[in-house]
Amino acid sequence: MRIFGIGTATHPIAPTDVAQLHPSAPIPVQGPGVGAGIRIDLGESGQRIFPLILGGAEFGWNVDIETSHTILDAYVERGGNAVHTADSFAGGRSEHIIGEWLRKRRVRDDLVLMTRVGAHPDHPGLGPVNLIRSVEASLVRLGTDRIDVLYIDGTTGVGSLENTLATLEWLIEAGKVRAIGAYGLRAEQLVEARILSSAGLPRFTVLDVPYNVLRRKDFDGDLRLVAGAQGVAVTPSHPLEHGFLAGARRTRDKAVTSVRAAQLAGSLTKRGSRTLKALDAVAAEFGVPVSAVAVAWLLAQRIVAAPIANAYAPAHVEEVLQGVGLRLTRSQLSEIARASE
Numbered sequence: 001m002r003i004f005g006i007g008t009a010t011h012p013i014a015p016t017d018v019a020q021l022h023p024s025a026p027i028p029v030q031g032p033g034v035g036a037g038i039r040i041d042l043g044e045s046g047q048r049i050f051p052l053i054l055g056g057a058e059f060g061w062n063v064d065i066e067t068s069h070t071i072l073d074a075y076v077e078r079g080g081n082a083v084h085t086a087d088s089f090a091g092g093r094s095e096h097i098i099g100e101w102l103r104k105r106r107v108r109d110d111l112v113l114m115t116r117v118g119a120h121p122d123h124p125g126l127g128p129v130n131l132i133r134s135v136e137a138s139l140v141r142l143g144t145d146r147i148d149v150l151y152i153d154g155t156t157g158v159g160s161l162e163n164t165l166a167t168l169e170w171l172i173e174a175g176k177v178r179a180i181g182a183y184g185l186r187a188e189q190l191v192e193a194r195i196l197s198s199a200g201l202p203r204f205t206v207l208d209v210p211y212n213v214l215r216r217k218d219f220d221g222d223l224r225l226v227a228g229a230q231g232v233a234v235t236p237s238h239p240l241e242h243g244f245l246a247g248a249r250r251t252r253d254k255a256v257t258s259v260r261a262a263q264l265a266g267s268l269t270k271r272g273s274r275t276l277k278a279l280d281a282v283a284a285e286f287g288v289p290v291s292a293v294a295v296a297w298l299l300a301q302r303i304v305a306a307p308i309a310n311a312y313a314p315a316h317v318e319e320v321l322q323g324v325g326l327r328l329t330r331s332q333l334s335e336i337a338r339a340s341e
Contacts, residue, residue: 035079035321042082042305043233045179045205047112047148049082051299052324053235054317055310056085060093063312068097069104074314076107078321084235084308086116086153087138099143108144115142116183116208118153126158128167135171150177151208155184161192165201172202181206181235187222194230204232208308211236212245213297213340214275228303239298239307239320240291244268246319247276247283247290271340278339282332288322295323297336 039048054075059068072083085094095115102108117134118126125131131152138147150171158164171177182190182204190204197203207227211219215238227234240246249268279293286293298307309320328336 033077033079035324036081038079038324039081040305041233042112042149042179042235043205043231044203045149045181045233047082047179049112049306050080050324051306052080052295052321053082053084053114053306053308054080055237055308056083056094056098057089057310058094058312059085059097060090065097065100067313069101070314071311071317072098072101073105074317075311075321076105076110078317080317080321081110082112082114082306084114084116085142086119086151087134087141088116088119088121088153092120092137092141095138095141099141103143112148113142113144114149114151114181115147116151116153119156125156126152126154126164126167128163131164131167132171135176139176146176146178148178149181149206150179151181151183151206153183154189158185158189161189162196162201165193165196169202179205181208183208183237187226190223190226190230190232204230206305207232207234208237209234210238211298211304212239212241213279213294213336214241214245214272216340224303233305234303235306235308236298236304237308239309240294244272245276245279245291245294246316247280274339275336278336282328282336285332286326288326289319291316291319292322292326293328293336295320296326296328297333299323299326300328300333 035050038050040051042049054072056068063071083098085098087095089095102111115138117131117138118124120134120137123130123133123137135147135150139145150168152164152168168177168180172180180202193204209219209223211234243249276290279290282293283290295307295309298304311317311320
């Protein structure tokens, strides 16, 4: 029996320990995490997921393997079941770390595993040969025989979309991929893909696009209209704008010494400050972290299925997951939108 709330799934508290807890201590919750009963359909992908996806972009880059595994444990203990990575994250190191965790915890069948291919330096692009090689390499690093949702990375160029979809069809028929998603595709490419799917090729059922309360113009337009018309499930990445919308950094460093500092500096504007103040006000009303409000804002957008949130520490998982249960009022949404204009 696993006990949550006090202790972890990997280090449960023994019954004798529970009996000796102070009377004012929180009552332990027995059984699965509270989020285990919260599942949504991921569009028409056939997958049911928790409405917040844990991203592995920091694994192997800013977060070591031990901390990465602790973050993954914290997410699953709270009921999460969808993990996203990419073959280009830390040169494949992120996939390897997640694969090691899957092997040690033996939870592969309980998770919806997502990865993105197309930008790894060893086999870049989405041509048939490199696409197959990318998927095979990801399967090896992840230590699994299938990918539940495979995103293709169109930022480096797609080439022939028909050839790409035909290759994805083979991967699906071979049982290596269950559903396909897109990243970096333009609205007209999604339209072309839908026309090709009417001829029998597989269709994109999921779309990953960088999107948050501060970064809206790249999505709010033709891409959003097409995705909505096609019933594509949107899983926005960068829901916290590289950590800025978590509210921890509010002043500009005199010397920009890292990629992360440079990314944060780009948001330290009057508009960014106004947006944070609006998020602060809502966070104070609910008594939750600012990051939870940023996630709740995304989930209030009807087209959004589940944001992809990266974490540096287990505490960050606890913070962003609070956004799933947060329901913002129309007035609050209006205030946030007004501040971010």
